[in-house]
Amino acid sequence: MVDVLTEIVIHRPRGVVASYASNPENAPEWYTNIKAVDWETAPPLTVGSRVAFRAHFLGRDLDYVYEFTELDPGARLVMQTAQGPFPMQTTYTWADADDSSTRMALRNTGKPAGFSAVVNLVMAPMMRRAMQKDLAKLKQILEAA
Secondary structure, three states, X not given: OEEEEEEEEEOOOHHHHHHHHOOXXXXXXXXXXXXXXXXXXXXXXXXXXXXXXXXXXXXXXXXXXXXXXXXXXOOEEEEEEOOOOOOEEEEEEXXXXXXXXEEEEEEEEEOOOOOOHHHHHHHXXXXXXXXXXXXXXXXXXXXXX
């Protein structure tokens, strides 16, 4: 089991951060490993929406579909996938850090399959570094806007 939580403070209002981060179409801009996104259900994003992602991680191309299972706009978003080599649940939460800043948390939990036991041991630290890099990119994009 892998459970990785990262957080960052972004100096933009919570509504701005949540709106941008929760839009799947923006994912390739701030997620280093996500290369493409394709809606399987019609936008806008709602509970039950399904979005296909193409990613590159650990030297592998991964295609998977996330289903959005919780959506509390501006506060929390949960999506999960059951298929592929790495069934995963991803949770975003947003909270006010102060009057004009947002604390965003990104949490990934899952049970890697199809990877060796050695790879599983290093999976969490590798995911943490990637997630920190992704949140830093998100911060850079939003604070430059």
